[in-house]
Amino acid sequence: MKLQSKAEEIQKKARKHLSPVLTRVTELAVEKAKGARFWTADGEEYLDFVSGVAVNAVGHAHERMVKAIQQQAENLIHFGLNYGYYESAANLAEKLAEITPGELDTVFFSNSGGEAVDGAIKLAKAASGRPGIIAFEGSFHGRTLGATAITASSSKYRKYYEPILGEVYHAPYPYPAGLKGVKEEEVTEYCLHQIHKLFDLRIDPSRVAAFIIEPVMGEGGYYPAPQAFLQELRKLADMHGILLVFDEVQTGFGRTGKMFAAEHSGVVPDILVLAKALSGGLPLGAIVAKREIHEKWPTGGHGSTFGGNPVSCAAALANIGVIEEQKLVERSSLLGERIVNRLRENLKDLPGIREIRGVGLMIGIEFEWDLAATAVPSIKEKALEHHLLIMNCGVYGQTIRLMLPLNIDEKDLTEGLDILENAIKDIL
Numbered sequence: 001m002k003l004q005s006k007a008e009e010i011q012k013k014a015r016k017h018l019s020p021v022l023t024r025v026t027e028l029a030v031e032k033a034k035g036a037r038f039w040t041a042d043g044e045e046y047l048d049f050v051s052g053v054a055v056n057a058v059g060h061a062h063e064r065m066v067k068a069i070q071q072q073a074e075n076l077i078h079f080g081l082n083y084g085y086y087e088s089a090a091n092l093a094e095k096l097a098e099i100t101p102g103e104l105d106t107v108f109f110s111n112s113g114g115e116a117v118d119g120a121i122k123l124a125k126a127a128s129g130r131p132g133i134i135a136f137e138g139s140f141h142g143r144t145l146g147a148t149a150i151t152a153s154s155s156k157y158r159k160y161y162e163p164i165l166g167e168v169y170h171a172p173y174p175y176p177a178g179l180k181g182v183k184e185e186e187v188t189e190y191c192l193h194q195i196h197k198l199f200d201l202r203i204d205p206s207r208v209a210a211f212i213i214e215p216v217m218g219e220g221g222y223y224p225a226p227q228a229f230l231q232e233l234r235k236l237a238d239m240h241g242i243l244l245v246f247d248e249v250q251t252g253f254g255r256t257g258k259m260f261a262a263e264h265s266g267v268v269p270d271i272l273v274l275a276k277a278l279s280g281g282l283p284l285g286a287i288v289a290k291r292e293i294h295e296k297w298p299t300g301g302h303g304s305t306f307g308g309n310p311v312s313c314a315a316a317l318a319n320i321g322v323i324e325e326q327k328l329v330e331r332s333s334l335l336g337e338r339i340v341n342r343l344r345e346n347l348k349d350l351p352g353i354r355e356i357r358g359v360g361l362m363i364g365i366e367f368e369w370d371l372a373a374t375a376v377p378s379i380k381e382k383a384l385e386h387h388l389l390i391m392n393c394g395v396y397g398q399t400i401r402l403m404l405p406l407n408i409d410e411k412d413l414t415e416g417l418d419i420l421e422n423a424i425k426d427i428l
């Protein structure tokens with residue numbers, strides 16, 4: 001009888017006992033990761049252009065993060081933020097108050113993005129005393145029930161749970177890139193008009209607690225919202241006393257070439273939702289808002305056993321420290337532009353590519369939508385055969401998205417882009 005390899009052993013156990021509800025993008029059994037590379041349990045080496053879905057901003061197992069995690073774990077692994085204060089959570093809250101836009105200065109910590117989105121919905125409802133939430137078609141906000149209720153990036157995320165949450169309305173997301181030949185101004189005007197129509201036909205603005213939007217749509221296809229749209233949304237929110245919530249779970253911490261994507265438009269949201277690259281890998285989310293808004297959230301109205309875990313907060317502080325000291329936000333902007341130029345140049349004569357775009361290191365290669373179910377999976381497969389992990393997004397899966405570590409080195413970058421371009425050329 002053939003002996004099982006270590007990877008096969010892991011796969012066998014996992015396939016038997018892990019819930020099949022999770023979509024599994026690969027069948028790899030991963031043992032170790034460092035920087036932009038990972039190794040399987042059988043010692044196979046791969047390049048990682050996914051970074052744990054935009055989580056490992058400073059790469060896998062950055063030594064400064066590892067040290068901070070070890071030191072914190074030796075002192076305090078868990079206590080519970082409702083039973084006392086501790087330094088890593090206090091320092092991280094102070095740091096977020098310093099680096100987030102405007103006067104957002106008060107933080108509630110959760111364990112994940114979806115949980116932070118749920119908390120933000122609760123905060124908006126409690127602070128405004130209003131029931132309605134307006135979210136945007138194509139947006140993804142997470143898998144908790146509240147986040148599922150406002151998610152509209154695919155009906156598959158919602159269909160087993162409906163009806164979910166009352167008083168949720170969806171307006172169209174302005175994504176001119178996805179609509180051939182339509183100008184940014186036209187989409188902006190149309191989408192603003194649709195919000196006015198919602199107010200006239202479905203919910204009076206005085207009943208709306210919050211708008212919640214991703215400033216650059218992630219899971220839905222890597223579409224940046226026009227800056228003018230976000231600025232007008234801010235005005236509309238102010239006019240009607242509606243809170244503006246930015247979900248920056250995927251765009252935060254330098255991913256878009258600014259520390260936060262909000263900075264591109266100069267719009268300061270009332271509530272900023274963070275997770276993923278906040279901690280660079282440990283479970284952590286945050287709801288950041290002005291103190292006066294948090295003060296309208298009655299004490300005891302929300303909570304969490306693990307939220308703001310000491311080790312997660314220590315990891316986040318080290319992670320943000322590396323991003324700041326190594327000027328990775330600036331690098332994200334410069335490198336992103338260089339990569340987009342390279343891809344446009346090297347792939348320009350190929351049929352089937354609709355657009356190559358990027359905001360910093362949030363880079364998308366969008367294919368013609370009828371290729372989403374055919375060529376795109378084949379390109380991913382081909383890349384994986386050559387030991388490069390990539391991922392796609394979009395309602396139809398039409399966009400290959402690159403989520404490189406912000407500090408990826410030139411060798412890994414060139415090797416990965418070569419594999420990617422060759423895979424695309426082979427398949428198209």
Ligand SMILES: Cc1ncc(COP(=O)(O)O)c(C=O)c1O
Nearest residue numbers: 112113114140141142218249250
């Ligand atoms: C914009 C956005 N919001 C929320 C979430 C949910 O985060 P989590 O998976 O940590 O719950 C995601 C995850 O992909 C996301 O991209």
